[in-house]
Amino acid sequence: MESLDLRVLSDVLAWKQAGHQVTLVTVVETWGSAPRPPGALLAVRDDGGVSGSVSGGCVEDDLIARIRAGEYADLQTPSMVAYGVTKEEATRFGLPCGGTLRLVQEPVLDTTWIEQVLHRTSEHQLVARTLTLRDGSVQLREAERGEALQFDGSTLTTLFGPRWRLLLIGAGQLSQAVAQMAQMLDFEILVCEPRQEYTAGWSLPGVTHLSGMPDDEVLALRPDAHTAIVALTHDPKLDDMALLEALNSPAFYVGALGSRRNQQARKERLAEHFDLSEQALARLHGPVGLRLGAKTPSEIAVSIIAEIVQVKNKGVSDAMVQIKADAAPTEWRSPACAI
Structure with missing residues (x-):
């Protein structure tokens, strides 16, 4: 993972410590020409503040609008969302060449795993994080170089690596x-x-x-x-x-x-x-x-x-x-x- 995404986690931690509600969004699958690769992160604060990106900007705008409108206020477990399924939607959300994004969005309720990831990567460790969509539980383990993001519809494993x-x-x-x-x-x-x-x-x-x-x-x-x-x-x-x-x-x-x-x-x-x-x-x-x-x-x-x-x-x-x-x-x- 690039340190840009580690910075997203740092922002999430700071926002939570300041009392904000935060939704973390991860790109899990792409089709066509997608602006950001699987694993890319976006954090959206309850007041519309953002860190990171998952597209060229239009998808972010839609997510911000939904969060500001309170659509995810009661979200307690992760859920899936897709953008650009049709050519018209791809055009609307600024996805090139009919690209499609599948995202996992999760409410950040506990920051313990974020603190552990930031500490372990600062020690130049490579960390794998597995998220279970059914209940939002998180498990961390030591990862090996060469591993890639894995998503089977029910669990999502992403990698967090040290800064270059x-x-x-x-x-x-x-x-x-x-x-x-x-x-x-x-x-x-x-x-x-x-x-x-x-x-x-x-x-x-x-x-x-x-x-x-x-x-x-x-x-x-x-x-x-x-x-x-x-x-x-x-x-x-x-x-x-x-x-x-x-x-x-x-x-x-x-x-x-x-x-x-x-x-x-x-x-x-x-x-x-x-x-x-x-x-x-x-x-x-x-x-x-x-x-x-x-x-x-x-x-x-x-x-x-x-x-x-x-x-x-x-x-x-x-x-x-x-x-x-x-x-x-x-x-x-x-x-x-x-x-």
């Missing part, structure tokens, strides 16, 4: 550009920089700064499958230390700045001096970023973020596939790299 994290090694100009773009994608940003002179000019709020040595900070972070790590100092004494631990971790993406020649030399150092396996070294994305012909720090940041998102969503990047496919690869380097 990005650890940047180095606090230079390129790192600032990458951090700013990653924040727009709702990543949690951490920057490891033991050199104080590089952090003095940082003005981007919401970034966690780590001042220890890179290998120590990577170990302390305990990277998981929702963590990306990118080394951008271009200093082997710092980058290699971070990569040593990152490549042996479950991090879904590990990248480093530098040309192909530079990356090959780096891999040889890591293999010779630190005994990293070929399997671990093959995980290194370098030269980092997609081949966009980028030249400025902002353009280079776009290429890096684009590759991270591609690996996050597809499990592999086009650049890595191309490198493996090239029989005689031409020399290519990260745009900021001269060696």
Whole structure:
């Protein structure tokens, strides 16, 4: 689950604590071209306040109107609602190409499960929540990566995962550009920089700064499958230390700045001096970023973020596939790299 939906749960908890009635709406099935995927959340407050979304806006407007009118005031158990069953309804509710949505709407009567989900995901756990429509009971369990939403008409199981994290090694100009773009994608940003002179000019709020040595900070972070790590100092004494631990971790993406020649030399150092396996070294994305012909720090940041998102969503990047496919690869380097 994206952290946008975790934010919906945070809003629900705050609204309930303030004494509001809240209806939680979950997309459970879609047909045709649907604006939001199964699992997407919308919370509607008794006064019409909303958090999240399930469509382009028109379905939300209808739900708000129904709740304001008191239609769900006596709702004690979850129920089903469908939008866009006919072409006319799809047009009315702004669903493209005749799309159809099936939603589960439930009154939030107990917030204990929300508190547990928010706590467990903050600890970087993946949680499955099973809702029984008959009585509204909720059960939580530890989930496994790769599980998907399940709905059989009587029970709904949704997944709540930890927020995606990005650890940047180095606090230079390129790192600032990458951090700013990653924040727009709702990543949690951490920057490891033991050199104080590089952090003095940082003005981007919401970034966690780590001042220890890179290998120590990577170990302390305990990277998981929702963590990306990118080394951008271009200093082997710092980058290699971070990569040593990152490549042996479950991090879904590990990248480093530098040309192909530079990356090959780096891999040889890591293999010779630190005994990293070929399997671990093959995980290194370098030269980092997609081949966009980028030249400025902002353009280079776009290429890096684009590759991270591609690996996050597809499990592999086009650049890595191309490198493996090239029989005689031409020399290519990260745009900021001269060696």
